[in-house]
Amino acid sequence: RKEVEQxxxxxxxxxxxxxxxxxxxxxSASQSFFWYRQDCRKEPKLLMSVxxxxxxxxxxxxxxxxxxxxxxxxIRDSKLSDSAxxxxxxxxxxxxxxxxxxxxxRGTSLIVHP
Amino acid sequence: DTAVSQTPKYLVTQMGNDxxxxxxxxxxxxxxxxxxxxxxKFLKIMFSxxxxxxxxxxTVPNRFSPKSPDKAxxxxxxxxxxxxxxxxxxxASSVDRGADxxxxxxxxxxxxx
Numbered sequence: 001r002k003e004v005e006q007x008x009x010x011x012x013x014x015x016x017x018x019x020x021x022x023x024x025x026x027x028s029a030s031q032s033f034f035w036y037r038q039d040c041r042k043e044p045k046l047l048m049s050v051x052x053x054x055x056x057x058x059x060x061x062x063x064x065x066x067x068x069x070x071x072x073x074x075i076r077d078s079k080l081s082d083s084a085x086x087x088x089x090x091x092x093x094x095x096x097x098x099x100x101x102x103x104x105x106r107g108t109s110l111i112v113h114p
Numbered sequence: 115d116t117a118v119s120q121t122p123k124y125l126v127t128q129m130g131n132d133x134x135x136x137x138x139x140x141x142x143x144x145x146x147x148x149x150x151x152x153x154x155k156f157l158k159i160m161f162s163x164x165x166x167x168x169x170x171x172x173t174v175p176n177r178f179s180p181k182s183p184d185k186a187x188x189x190x191x192x193x194x195x196x197x198x199x200x201x202x203x204x205x206a207s208s209v210d211r212g213a214d215x216x217x218x219x220x221x222x223x224x225x226x227x
Contacts, residue, residue, distance in 0.1 A: 034215070042221075043204055043218035043220050044157065044218050046215050046217075049215070085155065087157065099162065099164065099170055099211040100211065100212060101172075102159060102216065103159075104149075104158070104159075106155060107155055
């Protein structure tokens with residue numbers, strides 16, 4: 001099983017739709033979680049951190065389910081400008097010590113059409 | 115006032131050559147990273163330095179050698195380039211070695227012919 005798995009998509013949705021992505025992780029010791037957005041031929045940029053209690057930022061809502069080891073991202077009222085690849089990131093502190101190791105999922109592609 | 119910058123942006127070279135990519139951050143962060151993003155868009159961490167000290171060294175061939183002259187700079191030198199090294203290399207930084215937000219540079223697109 002891969003450490004961090006995402007459905008690559010693409011998710012093809014009309015403007016105004018609500019779309020949700022999931023990301024599963026294999027290491028139950030993982031400590032922190034993020035969603036990044038990457039536009040074509042650009043660098044990844046932080047979209048939002050994911051907190052245990054869930055958190056919202058405008059049209060975006062992130063959830064963490066530690067028991068089932070997944071995080072989710074919900075986008076409401078999709079805009080054309082939301083078209084991008086959404087990467088989930090899981091930070092894990094190794095049992096052998098050292099430093100948090102960030103692991104990226106392969107990303108989920110979202111295409112919002114008029 | 116670019117936060118994380120990389121040079122060059124594009125690099126086209128022949129197999130067997132040696133090349134370097136430079137990264138600088140002006141955010142005052144302690145931790146810097148190198149990632150490789152292959153043709154399938156999979157972003158994988160290669161190295162991380164915290165205040166000039168190597169703290170993450172994933173399974174990367176010895177041909178890749180990072181160097182951090184100070185905490186604002188992290189360079190990547192690659193010896194004997196191979197076709198499989200073709201990828202986009204991203205530099206990133208974060209406040210410290212904890213589970214922080216990372217800020218990425220624009221990437222260096224390396225093509226090995």
